[in-house]
Amino acid sequence: MSQSNEPRPEAESEQQDSGAEQAASRKSAPRRKTPARRQTDSAPTKTKQAASGIGSGTRGKVLVTGAAGALAQHVIALLKENYDVVGVEFRGLQADYPDTVDYVVDFNQWPFEDVFREHGFMGIIHLGRIRFTQSTRNRRYSANVVGTARLLRLALKYGVEKVVALSTFHVYGADARNPSLIDEEYPMRAANLMPEVVDAVELENLFNIHLYKNPELNITILRPCNIAGPGINNEISRMLAQPVVPCLFGFSPLMQFIHVEDMAEAVMRSFERNHPGVYNVAPDDYVAYQDALQLAGCRRLFLPSVPPALARRSVRALGRYAPPDYLIDFFKYAVIIDGGLFARTFDFTPQHSLANLLGHYRAHK
Amino acid sequence: MRTRQFLKPRTVGRDVDRLVDALPKHNIGTQGYDPWGLNPDTAKITFTAVRWLYQNYFRVQAQGLEHIPGQGRLLIVGNHSGQLPMDGVMVSFAVANKSENARLPRSMIERWFPSVPFLGNWMNSVGGVIGDPKNCAKMLDREEAIVVFPEGIRGSGKPYRLRYQLQRFGHGFMHLAMEHNTPIVPVGVVGCEETMPSLVNVKPLARMLGMPYFPLAPLVPLPARVFLNFGKPMHFANDARNERDVEWRVEEVKDAIRDLIDAGIAQRKSIF
Numbered sequence: 001m002s003q004s005n006e007p008r009p010e011a012e013s014e015q016q017d018s019g020a021e022q023a024a025s026r027k028s029a030p031r032r033k034t035p036a037r038r039q040t041d042s043a044p045t046k047t048k049q050a051a052s053g054i055g056s057g058t059r060g061k062v063l064v065t066g067a068a069g070a071l072a073q074h075v076i077a078l079l080k081e082n083y084d085v086v087g088v089e090f091r092g093l094q095a096d097y098p099d100t101v102d103y104v105v106d107f108n109q110w111p112f113e114d115v116f117r118e119h120g121f122m123g124i125i126h127l128g129r130i131r132f133t134q135s136t137r138n139r140r141y142s143a144n145v146v147g148t149a150r151l152l153r154l155a156l157k158y159g160v161e162k163v164v165a166l167s168t169f170h171v172y173g174a175d176a177r178n179p180s181l182i183d184e185e186y187p188m189r190a191a192n193l194m195p196e197v198v199d200a201v202e203l204e205n206l207f208n209i210h211l212y213k214n215p216e217l218n219i220t221i222l223r224p225c226n227i228a229g230p231g232i233n234n235e236i237s238r239m240l241a242q243p244v245v246p247c248l249f250g251f252s253p254l255m256q257f258i259h260v261e262d263m264a265e266a267v268m269r270s271f272e273r274n275h276p277g278v279y280n281v282a283p284d285d286y287v288a289y290q291d292a293l294q295l296a297g298c299r300r301l302f303l304p305s306v307p308p309a310l311a312r313r314s315v316r317a318l319g320r321y322a323p324p325d326y327l328i329d330f331f332k333y334a335v336i337i338d339g340g341l342f343a344r345t346f347d348f349t350p351q352h353s354l355a356n357l358l359g360h361y362r363a364h365k
Numbered sequence: 366m367r368t369r370q371f372l373k374p375r376t377v378g379r380d381v382d383r384l385v386d387a388l389p390k391h392n393i394g395t396q397g398y399d400p401w402g403l404n405p406d407t408a409k410i411t412f413t414a415v416r417w418l419y420q421n422y423f424r425v426q427a428q429g430l431e432h433i434p435g436q437g438r439l440l441i442v443g444n445h446s447g448q449l450p451m452d453g454v455m456v457s458f459a460v461a462n463k464s465e466n467a468r469l470p471r472s473m474i475e476r477w478f479p480s481v482p483f484l485g486n487w488m489n490s491v492g493g494v495i496g497d498p499k500n501c502a503k504m505l506d507r508e509e510a511i512v513v514f515p516e517g518i519r520g521s522g523k524p525y526r527l528r529y530q531l532q533r534f535g536h537g538f539m540h541l542a543m544e545h546n547t548p549i550v551p552v553g554v555v556g557c558e559e560t561m562p563s564l565v566n567v568k569p570l571a572r573m574l575g576m577p578y579f580p581l582a583p584l585v586p587l588p589a590r591v592f593l594n595f596g597k598p599m600h601f602a603n604d605a606r607n608e609r610d611v612e613w614r615v616e617e618v619k620d621a622i623r624d625l626i627d628a629g630i631a632q633r634k635s636i637f
Contacts, residue, residue, distance in 0.1 A: 176476060176485070178495075181400050186499070250483040254398060285395050285396065286396065286398040288396075305482050
């Protein structure tokens with residue numbers, strides 16, 4: 001994936017050595033620490049090429065975390081037009097990884113710094129986050145919060161100039177008292193309402209501290225609404241892809257969806273047009289949950305909604321066919337975010353309509 | 366969606382269809398919802414029933430509707446009563462049913478309603494919005510008209526012996542009016558107190574059910590005549606020096622509403 005226009009024999013030989021070392025270490029090290037599944041056939045640069053700035057058209061090296069994800073694959077495809085890209089992943093099984101993954105490494109392990117030493121990154125796009133359903137609360141906290149803290153320390157140490165981080169609208173929490181069109185200043189109430197998602201809030205706090213303490217990192221934090229579309233495997237996409245989907249009797253909250261391609265474009269714009277800050281990313285279009293299910297060709301399975309304990313129990317009983325019970329309020333109360341600031345700042349308009357997005361799921365049933 | 370598709374052709378008449386279609390709806394998205402959940406199709410189905418209640422059951426008489434402009438941000442501030450938010454429904458329909466410059470005002474509802482199955486979604490889809498200052502500010506920025514009852518549950522949940530006695534007004538509406546340069550149209554509602562007279566609020570039962578109040582009252586609203594009197598727009602500059610200044614301005618609005626209530630009571634020949 002890393003490409004270079006100019007031959008760099010010295011760097012290539014170093015890379016080959018590095019590849020041999022990586023191959024050797026892959027045999028001995030635990031799977032999560034193994035570097036470079038992809039044999040690097042092009043030369044990574046040791047010198048930093050990004051000095052001339054973001055979006056100038058000059059190639060620089062960009063680290064993309066969570067490189068195996070569907071969103072990351074779209075982002076990498078867009079990045080490759082102007083940048084050298086190094087993909088890092090720490091989730092899942094190595095055998096499942098697509099070509100976008102260059103390194104498999106835990107952010108909390110020492111080998112992660114070697115990635116920074118080897119490549120002179122000018123920017124980081126941090127998309128790698130263990131989702132709520134993917135692991136235990138402790139593991140999520142360790143990977144998402146502690147791991148990201150290390151990522152930011154390394155970014156500072158190695159002079160990274162731009163960081164884009166993917167957060168989520170879940171940080172606002174779901175509550176009957178939420179106003180509509182929540183803007184970026186609204187408190188991140190999820191920490192109080194649903195402690196299980198505290199890692200997402202902590203992750204944001206971490207970025208916010210660095211945003212003001214280390215302005216040279218030029219951090220942009222994106223809080224997208226529900227991302228959906230081909231390849232996306234988050235909770236809501238999984239449910240839209242199912243033939244039968246649970247919903248709570250008497251509740252059909254308003255929702256927002258953004259197509260994965262639009263989200264990739266939003267990430268690219270926030271990377272190339274340098275306006276550090278926190279931004280909601282959402283279209284100015286809305287659909288009720290049950291309407292969305294019908295547009296996606298799903299049959300609704302009504303679950304009892306009161307008392308709340310019974311609702312949680314019935315959701316738990318459905319296992320992986322339902323969202324985790326601590327996210328149940330997102331399927332009860334609307335959490336509508338205001339993406340106006342991002343749209344104005346980055347001149348962004350989503351290209352995919354809701355009908356198009358939900359039609360994708362209907363077409364695959 | 367399927368329920369709407371089933372009900373709409375079977376219940377909605379041409380006149381209600383035309384009425385709702387003619388209302389300005391700036392913020393509706395491709396799937397028929399605005400950011401606060403308003404859905405014109407659900408509004409049409411609901412308005413069919415509301416129109417019958419308005420014209421035949423409560424026999425509403427509305428005066429001063431010419432004070433409601435056809436566009437631009439606006440706060441319609443009134444007295445709250447009647448246990449159920451029937452007054453909000455009647456005020457909204459009166460403004461939407463105007464012969465000229467009709468518009469659909471949004472009603473601020475109690476924060477408790479969205480937690481009730483069906484009720485929360487339904488109220489949102491016909492224009493109800495949680496009474497939150499942020500919601501109100503966003504809607505004013507989008508040039509919406511909003512119905513506000515600053516008494517909140519103090520007004521709607523009060524017993525019948527306190528009828529037509531204004532309870533304490535929150536100051537939030539005045540701050541919003543000043544900060545967002547929004548005129549206030551006062552409205553006096555007479556008759557809704559008698560639609561559901563409450564003898565007492567059974568507080569332990571309300572606490573147990575998680576409700577703001579539990580009135581000992583008729584199970585269905587009584588067919589009392591309702592009189593709505595809209596006053597002239599009031600303008601307040603954003604130059605209050607302290608909260609005491611704001612309080613005086615709130616009192617000005619309360620006085621205007623009291624006058625409009627007195628006018629409504631004078632118009633009323635019989636309760637039912």
